[in-house]
Amino acid sequence: MTxxxxxxxxxxxxxxxxxxxxxxxxxxxxxxxxxxxxxxDEAHLVKQAFDKLQDVLARAGYAPR
Structure with missing residues (x-):
């Protein structure tokens, strides 16, 4: 992420x-x-946010196995 x-x-x-x-x-x-x-409810919201963050990172080329 430059x-x-x-x-x-x-x-x-x-x-x-x-x-x-x-x-x-x-x-x-x-x-x-x-x-x-x-x-x-808050735990579910945080999990959703983490899923989105993980997707953004993967699309930027940071998808650790």
Missing amino acids: PPTGGAESGFLTESETLALAQFVKRVGWFEFTSNAADE
């Missing part, structure tokens, strides 16, 4: 950070969602 030309790099993830994030998103499971959410 910054646009002329962009300030500090506002963007490095390759290493992006890969680490993709690995983390892949490894987090339902236990983490439910144990860190206020209730089950």
Whole structure:
């Protein structure tokens, strides 16, 4: 996820950070969602957000196996 030309790099993830994030998103499971959410509805919303983030990362070429 590279910054646009002329962009300030500090506002963007490095390759290493992006890969680490993709690995983390892949490894987090339902236990983490439910144990860190206020209730089950919030856990489902967080899971949906993680699914979308994982999709964005995969489309950007960060789809860890």
